[in-house]
Amino acid sequence: xxxxxxxxxxxxxxxxxxxxxxxxxxxxxxxxxxxxxxxxxxxxxxxxxxxxxxxxxxxxxxxxxxxxxxxxxxxxxxxxxxxxxxxxxxxxxxxxxxxxxxxxxxxxxxxxxxxxxxxxxxxxxxxxxxxxxxxxxxxxxxxxxxxxxxxxxxxxxxxxxxxxxxxxxxxxxxxxxxxxxxxxxxxxxxxxxxxxxxxxxxxxxxxxxxxxxxxxxxxxxxxxxxxxxxxxxxxxxxxxxxxxxxxxxxxxxxxxxxxxxxxxxxxxxxxxxxxxxxxxxxxxxxxxxxxxxxxxxxxxxxxxxxxxxxxxxxxxxxxxxxxxxxxxxxxxxxxxxxxxxxxxxxxxxxxxxxxxxxxxxxxxxxxxxxxxxxxxx
Amino acid sequence: xxxxxxxxxxxxxxxxxxxxxxxxxxxxxxxxxxxxxxxxxxxxxxxxxxxxxxxxxxxxxxxxxxxxxxxxxxxxxxxxxxxxxxxxxxxxxxxxxxxxxxxxxxxxxxxxxxxxxxxxxxxxxxxxxxxxxxxxxxxxxxxxxxxxxxxxxxxxxxxxxxxxxxxxxxxxxxxxxxxxxxxxxxxxxxxxxxxxxxxxxxxxxxxxxxxxxxxxxxxxxxxxxxxxxxxxxxxxxxxxxxxxxxxxxxxxxxxxxxxxxxxxxxxxxxxxxxxxxxxxxxxxxxxxxxxxxxxxxxxxxxxxxxxxxxxxxxxxxxxxxxxxxxxxxxxxxxxxxxxxxxxxxxxxxxxxxxxxxxxxxxxxxxxxxxxxxxxxxxxxxxxxxxxxxxxxxxxxxxxxxxxxxxxxxxxxxxxxxxxxxxxxxxxxxxxxxxxxxxxxxxxxxxxxxxxxxxxxxxxxxxxxxxxxxxxxxxxxxxxxxxxxxxxxxxxxxxxxxxxxxxxxxxxxxxxxxxxxxxxxxxxxxxxxxxxxxxx
Numbered sequence: 001x002x003x004x005x006x007x008x009x010x011x012x013x014x015x016x017x018x019x020x021x022x023x024x025x026x027x028x029x030x031x032x033x034x035x036x037x038x039x040x041x042x043x044x045x046x047x048x049x050x051x052x053x054x055x056x057x058x059x060x061x062x063x064x065x066x067x068x069x070x071x072x073x074x075x076x077x078x079x080x081x082x083x084x085x086x087x088x089x090x091x092x093x094x095x096x097x098x099x100x101x102x103x104x105x106x107x108x109x110x111x112x113x114x115x116x117x118x119x120x121x122x123x124x125x126x127x128x129x130x131x132x133x134x135x136x137x138x139x140x141x142x143x144x145x146x147x148x149x150x151x152x153x154x155x156x157x158x159x160x161x162x163x164x165x166x167x168x169x170x171x172x173x174x175x176x177x178x179x180x181x182x183x184x185x186x187x188x189x190x191x192x193x194x195x196x197x198x199x200x201x202x203x204x205x206x207x208x209x210x211x212x213x214x215x216x217x218x219x220x221x222x223x224x225x226x227x228x229x230x231x232x233x234x235x236x237x238x239x240x241x242x243x244x245x246x247x248x249x250x251x252x253x254x255x256x257x258x259x260x261x262x263x264x265x266x267x268x269x270x271x272x273x274x275x276x277x278x279x280x281x282x283x284x285x286x287x288x289x290x291x292x293x294x295x296x297x298x299x300x301x302x303x304x305x306x307x308x309x310x311x312x313x314x315x316x317x318x319x320x321x322x323x324x325x326x327x328x329x330x331x332x333x334x335x336x337x338x339x340x341x342x343x344x345x346x347x348x349x350x351x352x353x354x355x356x357x358x359x360x361x362x363x364x365x366x367x368x369x370x371x372x373x374x375x376x377x
Numbered sequence: 378x379x380x381x382x383x384x385x386x387x388x389x390x391x392x393x394x395x396x397x398x399x400x401x402x403x404x405x406x407x408x409x410x411x412x413x414x415x416x417x418x419x420x421x422x423x424x425x426x427x428x429x430x431x432x433x434x435x436x437x438x439x440x441x442x443x444x445x446x447x448x449x450x451x452x453x454x455x456x457x458x459x460x461x462x463x464x465x466x467x468x469x470x471x472x473x474x475x476x477x478x479x480x481x482x483x484x485x486x487x488x489x490x491x492x493x494x495x496x497x498x499x500x501x502x503x504x505x506x507x508x509x510x511x512x513x514x515x516x517x518x519x520x521x522x523x524x525x526x527x528x529x530x531x532x533x534x535x536x537x538x539x540x541x542x543x544x545x546x547x548x549x550x551x552x553x554x555x556x557x558x559x560x561x562x563x564x565x566x567x568x569x570x571x572x573x574x575x576x577x578x579x580x581x582x583x584x585x586x587x588x589x590x591x592x593x594x595x596x597x598x599x600x601x602x603x604x605x606x607x608x609x610x611x612x613x614x615x616x617x618x619x620x621x622x623x624x625x626x627x628x629x630x631x632x633x634x635x636x637x638x639x640x641x642x643x644x645x646x647x648x649x650x651x652x653x654x655x656x657x658x659x660x661x662x663x664x665x666x667x668x669x670x671x672x673x674x675x676x677x678x679x680x681x682x683x684x685x686x687x688x689x690x691x692x693x694x695x696x697x698x699x700x701x702x703x704x705x706x707x708x709x710x711x712x713x714x715x716x717x718x719x720x721x722x723x724x725x726x727x728x729x730x731x732x733x734x735x736x737x738x739x740x741x742x743x744x745x746x747x748x749x750x751x752x753x754x755x756x757x758x759x760x761x762x763x764x765x766x767x768x769x770x771x772x773x774x775x776x777x778x779x780x781x782x783x784x785x786x787x788x789x790x791x792x793x794x795x796x797x798x799x800x801x802x803x804x805x806x807x808x809x810x811x812x813x814x815x816x817x818x819x820x821x822x823x824x825x826x827x828x829x830x831x832x833x834x835x836x837x838x839x840x841x842x843x844x845x846x847x848x849x850x851x852x853x854x855x856x857x858x859x860x861x862x863x864x865x866x867x868x869x870x871x872x873x874x875x876x877x878x879x880x881x882x883x884x885x886x887x888x889x890x891x892x893x894x895x896x897x898x899x900x901x902x903x904x905x906x907x908x909x910x911x912x
Contacts, residue, residue: 016791016794017791019793020791020792020793023792023793024792024793027683027686027687027690027691030680030683031683031685031686031692032687034683034684034687034763034767035684035687035688037760038684038705038708038763038764039704039705040719041708041711041715041716041760044723045718045719048722087404088404088408089404090404091400091402091403091404092404092408094401095398095401095402095404096405098398099398100405108405108409110893110896112408113892113896114412114889114892115412117892118415118821118885119820119822119823119857119884119885119888120821120824121823121857121858121860121861121884122419122857122860122881122884122885124861125860125861125864125877125881126415126418128864128865129864129870129874129877137451149403150400150403152403153399153400153402153403153404153406154396154399154400154403156399157396157399158396160399173394173399173402176399176403176405176406177402177405177406178406178409180403180405180406181406181409181410181413183406184403184406184407184410188410196452233411233415236408237408240408265394265398266395266397287710290710291710294710294711294713294714294715295712296713296714296823296824297823297824297857297861300824300861301861301864301865321712321714321824324714324717324718324828325714325717325824325828328717328718328721328828329721329749329827329828333722333726342718342722345714345715348712348714348715349711349715352707352711352715353707353708353710355710356706356707356710356711357704357707360703360706360707
């Protein structure tokens with residue numbers, strides 16, 4: 001079967017050995033070089049900024065004055081993004097790890113992965129030039145929509161329980177992720193039709209005027225809510241993927257035990273699975289926050305980029321990443337404004353790097369714990 | 378949870394999962410709904426732009442007449458909200474006659490709206506579209522002879538004029554193609570020859586001849602003029618070289634419209650932008666994106682694989698390697714704009730500045746490599762996507778069972794032979810997955826490019842017939858930046874919106890197709906791999 005090759009070198013010829021040593025050395029050198037190049041990013045940023053900081057070329061007041069609106073804007077945008085993304089991502093992760101049929105799950109996961117890959121510039125364009133003007137015109141409708149979506153899911157639960165068993169069998173909870181889509185779309189359209197009447201009845205037909213007059217809230221067309229919605233859309237898939245991993249990684253023996261004692265799947269999840277997976281879910285949320293802090297194009301296109309510091313979600317802001325993207329190409333290398341922007345980049349780098357490292361440590365601990373729990377049973 | 382009136386033990390047993398489970402299901406449904414909504418919005422608006430939609434002739438209650446394409450309809454803002462008045466937006470074209478191209482009209486004021494077949498739409502080189510009636514085609518410089526005729530026997534006269542216009546336009550198209558060929562293929566080499574040797578008499582003569590021919594071609598393109606009339610009766614005379622395309626949407630059948638739609642899509646993909654990016658196509662942006670991504674792949678593939686092989690196969694698997702691994706993994710989560718800052722500071726100002734001082738000092742102070750360009754952009758994106766490739770490749774290497782390596786070593790292979798003949802071939806699908814993910818990420822990334830070399834409008838693509846053929850120092854156009862720039866820095870954003878939608882759709886399609894390929898590849902690889910480890 002195996003033909004002995006006539007030209008086969010002796011198993012331990014010195015030439016082959018030398019070649020092997022050489023190649024291994026090259027691989028090691030190349031590998032270390034590449035890794036150093038990648039890690040050089042932090043070093044470069046620090047080298048540009050730290051001497052200026054130490055020598056006092058950048059004064060404390062200057063830094064606070066120019067960076068605090070940016071830092072505030074960054075945190076505000078990330079906060080509202082997380083407000084939209086976390087409930088949706090965790091809900092979706094819970095549903096797909098506990099209830100969803102495996103066949104549907106194997107389709108949904110790649111779909112949400114695609115959602116993660118959508119370029120930020122496209123999401124930002126739709127948010128800034130389509131969604132923002134639309135919401136400005138239909139402010140009441142937008143708020144009603146935000147309310148109707150969760151209520152619609154609850155309504156579906158109430159109606160479903162009153163259906164006949166045959167119909168229920170046709171529309172099981174395992175496929176609810178799919179057949180709720182037309183239901184929610186229908187409810188949304190109904191809500192939009194009703195919204196003008198509601199607005200006329202409650203706010204005299206002009207919600208924006210009412211907000212301004214009664215609560216003294218300014219409304220900016222491109223505001224934190226729009227940014228939050230768009231960035232929540234962009235961040236949600238990665239939070240979902242990590243949280244789903246954590247939830248479905250919990251050893252099944254734990255959940256099975258609880259269910260054998262008579263707990264429902266929701267009770268099992270809430271009392272057993274979620275506590276076990278909590279660090280992983282937390283890590284997922286942190287990684288999502290890291291992405292939201294660094295996202296540039298969405299904030300750039302949907303936030304209006306005015307450096308105002310306000311708590312109101314209906315006003316715009318300017319984030320660090322957007323500030324860098326706008327100002328750095330014009331800044332003269334070595335000038336104060338250039339250094340300040342590099343300092344902003346360094347802060348972004350440190351923040352995301354630390355958050356990600358923390359999340360990674362938490363996740364690897366968790367994986368070890370799962371393995372131990374799995375071994376015990 | 379609503380319990381029925383039944384009391385006792387059975388009532389305390391949970392019935393179903395309760396409302397929270399449904400909230401969770403609702404969030405899956407909601408995210409699917411949002412994704413579908415976003416994609417269909419982009420697809421419908423992006424593809425709909427090329428559809429030759431009908432033009433209506435609208436008459437208002439005060440006797441005004443105008444022609445336009447209905448774009449959308451909104452409820453009129455009313456004080457008490459009860460009156461459901463609506464207003465409609467028309468695209469009316471004719472910027473040179475009216476000074477604007479959009480017109481809002483209250484629906485209640487419209488007394489008549491019809492779609493006469495003889496209305497023409499002209500795409501022009503300047504001032505955007507014209508919508509109105511065709512009167513006649515005649516030699517330029519001549520006074521309109523048959524003014525009375527055009528109005529008098531409307532139908533047949535305009536039909537003849539339309540047929541003439543079609544014939545003349547295709548002749549002008551041929552002339553234009555010839556002129557462009559001369560301008561782009563013949564002139565530049567001659568100019569270069571003269572630049573090298575100003576006394577080259579042959580080149581001088583040929584250049585003069587070519588210029589003469591171009592002038593002649595332009596003359597014959599301008600030989601004919603078309604007389605147009607807006608629906609409210611204002612006349613306009615255009616020479617034919619200004620007319621790019623003409624169509625009569627109301628007289629087209631469905632297959633004709635489909636054909637026109639297909640040609641529109643093709644022109645969008647194959648032509649350069651016009652009118653400050655608000656019209657025309659995106660060919661240079663497609664070219665720039667693809668070229669940049671290809672250069673980036675050439676850089677990232679060998680280095681990514683090298684680093685992964687080192688981390689997984691060569692390095693001592695201790696605590697330090699583990700820390701390095703975590704650090705590399707985390708760099709994938711560092712914001713892309715930070716990579717842009719690094720690229721600007723190190724590549725453009727640092728390395729590019731030094732290169733300029735050493736090799737291009739006679740061109741200073743205007744920078745050659747010391748400003749953003751294709752090379753720096755691809756290098757920055759290569760750095761940005763390195764962690765993706767390293768992580769994916771390493772995952773693939775780690776999945777290869779150890780007994781494969783041990784088997785190879787036991788048969789007398791050295792480590793290099795084991796790597797190149799056993800391990801790496803098995804890890805090829807993982808590497809491919811990593812590469813595709815990297816390309817998909819790079820294709821959609823815009824923020825770092827804004828710092829290191831993307832341009833709003835690059836007149837020259839970075840590849841041409843001039844030595845060294847590939848110009849790494851040139852700025853380039855990019856689809857994603859095109860979306861951002863056209864949408865936010867254009868003059869008439871409303872008019873450019875359809876093109877932005879179309880560009881965004883193109884970008885999404887590229888990214889989605891690449892990601893789907895990666896997903897299928899990974900699926901296939903895992904399935905095959907499951908079979909392997911069972912042996």
